[in-house]
Amino acid sequence: MNIVWLLLIGAAVITAIFNGRMAEVSNATFSSAGTAIELAIGLVGGMTLFLGLMRVAQDAGLVQLLARALRPVFRVLFPEVPRDHPALGAIAMNFGANMLGLGDAATPFGIKAMEDLQKLNPDKETASDAMCMFVTLHSSSLQLIPVMVISLRAAAGSKNPSEIIVATIFATLASMAVAIVTSRFFARLQRRKVLTAGSTDVVGGGRA
Amino acid sequence: MKDLINAASSWIVPLLILAVPLYAYAARRIRVYESFIEGAKEGFEIGVRIMPYLVAILVAIGMFRASGAMDWLVWMLTPVVSWAGFPAEALPSSLMRSLSGSAAFAMSSEIFKIHGPDSFIGRLVSVIQGSTETTFYIMAVYFGAIAVRKTRYTLAASLVTDLSGIVAAYVICRLLF
Numbered sequence: 001m002n003i004v005w006l007l008l009i010g011a012a013v014i015t016a017i018f019n020g021r022m023a024e025v026s027n028a029t030f031s032s033a034g035t036a037i038e039l040a041i042g043l044v045g046g047m048t049l050f051l052g053l054m055r056v057a058q059d060a061g062l063v064q065l066l067a068r069a070l071r072p073v074f075r076v077l078f079p080e081v082p083r084d085h086p087a088l089g090a091i092a093m094n095f096g097a098n099m100l101g102l103g104d105a106a107t108p109f110g111i112k113a114m115e116d117l118q119k120l121n122p123d124k125e126t127a128s129d130a131m132c133m134f135v136t137l138h139s140s141s142l143q144l145i146p147v148m149v150i151s152l153r154a155a156a157g158s159k160n161p162s163e164i165i166v167a168t169i170f171a172t173l174a175s176m177a178v179a180i181v182t183s184r185f186f187a188r189l190q191r192r193k194v195l196t197a198g199s200t201d202v203v204g205g206g207r208a
Numbered sequence: 209m210k211d212l213i214n215a216a217s218s219w220i221v222p223l224l225i226l227a228v229p230l231y232a233y234a235a236r237r238i239r240v241y242e243s244f245i246e247g248a249k250e251g252f253e254i255g256v257r258i259m260p261y262l263v264a265i266l267v268a269i270g271m272f273r274a275s276g277a278m279d280w281l282v283w284m285l286t287p288v289v290s291w292a293g294f295p296a297e298a299l300p301s302s303l304m305r306s307l308s309g310s311a312a313f314a315m316s317s318e319i320f321k322i323h324g325p326d327s328f329i330g331r332l333v334s335v336i337q338g339s340t341e342t343t344f345y346i347m348a349v350y351f352g353a354i355a356v357r358k359t360r361y362t363l364a365a366s367l368v369t370d371l372s373g374i375v376a377a378y379v380i381c382r383l384l385f
Contacts, residue, residue: 001347001359001363004363005264005265005268008268008269008271008272009268009271009272011272011275011277012268012271012272012274012275012277013271013275014277015275015276015277015280016274016275016276019275019276021274021275021276024274024275025271025274025275027274028267028270028271028273028274029267029270029271031270032263032266032267032269032270032271033263033266033267035266035270036259036262036263036265036266036267037259037262037263039262039266040255040256040258040259040262041255043254043255043258043349044251044252044254044255045251047251047254047255048248048251048252049248049251051247051248051249051250051251052243052244052245052246052247052248052251053224053225053228053229053244053247054247055243055244055246055247055248056228056229056232056238056240056243056244056247057228057232058247059232059236059238059243060228060231060232060235060236060238061236062228062231062232100220102220102221105221105224107349108251108254110349110350111254111349111350111353111354114350114351114353114354114356115353115354117354118354118356121356124355124356125355125356125357125358126356126357126358126360127351127356127358127359127360127362131350131351131356131362132359132360132361132362132365134350135346135347135350135351135359135362135366136362136365136366136369138341138343138346138350138366139306139340139341139343139346139366139367139369139370139373140339140340140341140369140372140373141338141339141340141341141373142341143338146334146337146338146339148313148337149316149334149337149338152313152316152317152320152325152334152337153320153325153330153334155317156317156320156321156324156325156330157324157325158320158324158325158326158330159326160326161325163331164331164334164335164338166384167331167335167377167380167381167384167385168334168335168338168339168377170376170380171335171336171338171339171373171376171377171380172338172339172373174372174373174376174380175339175340175369175370175372175373175376178368178369178372178373179365179366179369179372182365182368182369183361183365186360186361186364186365187361189361190360190361
């Protein structure tokens with residue numbers, strides 16, 4: 001993240017030197033900072049609503065029901081999360097909302113999932129494997145029906161705005177598979193490094 | 209089809225907000241109002257917690273967009289993707305998707321206007337936009353909410369996933385359309 005952040009800013013400033021757009025870049029800093037706060041505030045309303053609704057669903061046992069239905073999937077994706085942990089309920093709600101195209105509802109559930117995963121995380125400043133897997137899965141979009149794209153196509157006068165649904169579902173499933181394999185691969189790779197660096201500690205910790 | 213999808217998406221949230229508390233109250237005797245308030249309490253606090261993370265990443269992305277560095281990146285990558293048969297016109301909006309959803313959608317609208325939404329490029333852009341995500345924003349919000357600063361391999365794995373979404377969209381569009 002450090003490198004990418006510096007790379008974005010560095011590329012912006014260097015490009016601006018060459019094409020004389022420093023004024024635009026300067027304006028963009030303040031307007032983007034404002035947009036970021038507006039976005040965060042904008043999230044608060046929906047977040048409050050759906051966190052409230054989720055608590056009701058949790059108290060009624062509905063979240064746990066959904067998590068139990070998805071247990072076989074979760075055992076593969078998040079092997080280190082205990083099978084009755086609340087994190088899995090929140091993840092199930094997040095996936096469900098995302099697949100239905102309810103992005104605004106999905107975010108609060110996702111944040112709840114991250115908070116629950118954080119309770120299992122031994123190092124509070126560093127992401128756990130389960131967190132990395134969960135966030136990486138999001139970049140495959142998860143959404144089965146791209147509502148936003150369909151309405152854009154309709155607005156542009158398409159004869160059949162929804163004809164791209166099947167293709168989108170296949171592309172999403174393919175990148176979802178890549179997300180799972182890639183996270184697993186990186187997790188293994190890093191674990192091996194830890195093992196070779198301080199093998200006695202890890203083995204000792206495992207036995208205790 | 210489109211009407212059906214639109215109708216379904218406007219029904220789903222109100223029904224959810226009705227059905228969940230109704231079931232909880234009627235079948236499980238839960239004090240639904242108190243339960244809702246208890247859960248909703250954290251909403252604002254999370255919003256405040258993610259602010260620094262969002263400012264950091266959105267300012268960097270905003271500077272990058274305003275500088276025109278994207279045009280250079282596209283210029284550099286065009287020969288590579290053209291060699292693979294991928295239309296260069298679809299490149300800017302695809303690269304933008306991981307950085308900014310609204311910018312990518314605006315660029316897609318522009319492509320629909322020039323090439324038409326039912327052209328190969330129009331369909332390709334649609335599928336790419338539908339099967340990739342605003343990775344940087346998601347990372348800022350999710351890790352920001354729990355104050356995790358070291359995200360390890362998440363960004364690398366996410367960018368690989370975004371790329372695979374673009375490649376998969378291209379291959380599938382070639383087969384279907």
